[in-house]
Amino acid sequence: MHPSEKPVGAPAPFESASSAACTPTDATRAKTQVVCAIPARFGSQRLPGKALRLIAGKPMIQHVAERVASATHVDRTVVLTDDERIVDAVKSFGCEVEMTPTDCASGTDRIAWAAKQWQLATNANGEPQELAVINVQGDEPMIDPALIGRVARHLLEHPDDEMVTVSTPFTQSMIKDGQAADPSNVKVVTDLEGRALYFSRSLIPNDRHQSGLAPHLHVGLYGYRLDLLARLASLEPSPLEQIESLEQLRALENGISIRVLNTDQAAFGVDTEDDLERAEAIFGASHR
Numbered sequence: 001m002h003p004s005e006k007p008v009g010a011p012a013p014f015e016s017a018s019s020a021a022c023t024p025t026d027a028t029r030a031k032t033q034v035v036c037a038i039p040a041r042f043g044s045q046r047l048p049g050k051a052l053r054l055i056a057g058k059p060m061i062q063h064v065a066e067r068v069a070s071a072t073h074v075d076r077t078v079v080l081t082d083d084e085r086i087v088d089a090v091k092s093f094g095c096e097v098e099m100t101p102t103d104c105a106s107g108t109d110r111i112a113w114a115a116k117q118w119q120l121a122t123n124a125n126g127e128p129q130e131l132a133v134i135n136v137q138g139d140e141p142m143i144d145p146a147l148i149g150r151v152a153r154h155l156l157e158h159p160d161d162e163m164v165t166v167s168t169p170f171t172q173s174m175i176k177d178g179q180a181a182d183p184s185n186v187k188v189v190t191d192l193e194g195r196a197l198y199f200s201r202s203l204i205p206n207d208r209h210q211s212g213l214a215p216h217l218h219v220g221l222y223g224y225r226l227d228l229l230a231r232l233a234s235l236e237p238s239p240l241e242q243i244e245s246l247e248q249l250r251a252l253e254n255g256i257s258i259r260v261l262n263t264d265q266a267a268f269g270v271d272t273e274d275d276l277e278r279a280e281a282i283f284g285a286s287h288r
Contacts, residue, residue: 033130082104
């Protein structure tokens with residue numbers, strides 16, 4: 001690893017630089033409200049109760065919410081759940097939280113349901129406003145606030161992009177220790193304009209001629225236009241989505257374009273006890 005390269009997974013600082021040239025105009029912001037939604041379940045097959053599992057003395061969902069709240073260009077942060085235990089925990093550290101129906105099959109369905117209520121409330125107030133929603137996974141306690149701000153700014157500045165996500169190249173050390181081949185790490189390939197061609201749990205592309213091109217890790221951060229979010233939730237699960245168990249493939253299989261932003265700063269999701277121990281070690285090291 002190059003000495004200047006930040007290890008993937010190390011918590012990023014909350015501070016994020018921004019310039020006036022990159023700041024959306026007041027007129028743009030007046031027409032679009034950016035909401036960061038954090039879907040959180042208590043039930044998890046691999047790590048039961050993971051939203052409330054402690055990392056450095058705080059529930060995982062608190063780490064996520066605090067990092068989201070520090071992102072730029074975000075007007076509102078809300079945790080969405082169907083479990084009263086998570087509601088109580090989130091209220092205890094002062095973040096907004098809403099209950100959603102228990103029959104929401106996925107985080108996207110949960111956000112789509114809530115976003116519809118937000119739009120109805122906004123329209124009822126007599127001030128129609130376009131909504132853009134960022135989906136931040138509730139198991140990403142080391143997500144970089146600057147990355148969230150970048151997705152929010154992209155949604156504000158590029159209204160033609162209905163759906164946005166993020167990727168980062170695997171480092172050589174990650175490839176050597178098997179992270180690129182691990183099916184729990186989703187890979188993405190894009191066209192020359194940065195739009196997703198495919199997402200897979202398999203290692204793609206297959207570098208048959210050893211070109212040295214680094215595969216890209218998909219970072220589970222999404223931005224949507226409200227209309228697109230509602231459309232996605234209304235679509236039936238698609239064949240490739242079911243084969244790979246990757247919700248984003250539903251969009252591609254239905255002809256929906258996904259813009260992929262590249263970054264050299266990424267985090268990892270906490271899905272297992274081993275992930276939890278790794279996160280605890282990283283947070284512990286960062287506070288020494």
